[in-house]
Amino acid sequence: LQVYGYTGQRLAAVTRSGNQDARRRRSTAASSRLPESPRRDPPRPPxxxxxxxxxxxxxxxxxxxxxxxxxxxxxxxxxxxxxxxxxxxxxxxxxxxxxxxxxxxxxxxxxxxxxxxxxxxxxxxxxxxxxxxx
Known part of the structure; x- marks a missing residue:
């Protein structure tokens, strides 16, 4: 089983036996990712x-x-x-x-x-x- 995060990045591969390390990596990585905001140029002075x-x-x-x-x-x-x-x-x-x-x-x-x-x-x-x- 391959798990992908919010941004589509591959987080971990979990084996059928339920590898605890893979689950921990998956949950930590998924919870630490925030949606990316669109990039904006800084405002320019007149x-x-x-x-x-x-x-x-x-x-x-x-x-x-x-x-x-x-x-x-x-x-x-x-x-x-x-x-x-x-x-x-x-x-x-x-x-x-x-x-x-x-x-x-x-x-x-x-x-x-x-x-x-x-x-x-x-x-x-x-x-x-x-x-x-x-």
């Missing part, structure tokens, strides 16, 4: 996050006008920067990012609101009657 992790550097750009921002961004890219963040308070920031994406489609560009919020938040708090003490 392209922007993957680019940031590869680059390990994010250049953060803040300029007085869109033209200066564009010149600085081109200089940063020529210098080897592959991930560039432009602060929202830069005038014409969305147009700058749009032009950069057209010029360098393989690089990663983003817009940051953090500096904008830091600059603008005190004004909002004062305007709407909030204070640091309340």
């Amino acid at each position: 392209k922007a996050l993957a680019a940031i992790l590869r680059s390990r550097v994010i250049a953060c750009l803040r300029a007085q006008d869109g033209e200066t921002a564009m010149q600085a961004a081109h200089a940063a890219v020529r210098g080897g920067v592959s991930v560039l963040e432009i602060v929202m308070s830069t005038p014409g920031v969305l147009e700058v990012v749009e032009d950069l994406r057209k010029s360098y489609p393989s690089l990663t560009f983003g817009v940051s609101l953090w500096h904008y919020l830091v600059d603008f938040l005190p004004h909002c708090l004062n305007t709407y009657g909030f204070s640091a003490n309340s």
Whole structure:
């Protein structure tokens, strides 16, 4: 008699006399096997996050006008920067990012609101009657 486990693997051959060792091997092997789960690839980060992790550097750009921002961004890219963040308070920031994406489609560009919020938040708090003490 040949015994096969859940996965189809041959576990033991039992003789007609009822070999105890073969039975023990069969029961131990069958009970220790769990159904195999389908193999899945690990989740992949979004392209922007993957680019940031590869680059390990994010250049953060803040300029007085869109033209200066564009010149600085081109200089940063020529210098080897592959991930560039432009602060929202830069005038014409969305147009700058749009032009950069057209010029360098393989690089990663983003817009940051953090500096904008830091600059603008005190004004909002004062305007709407909030204070640091309340």
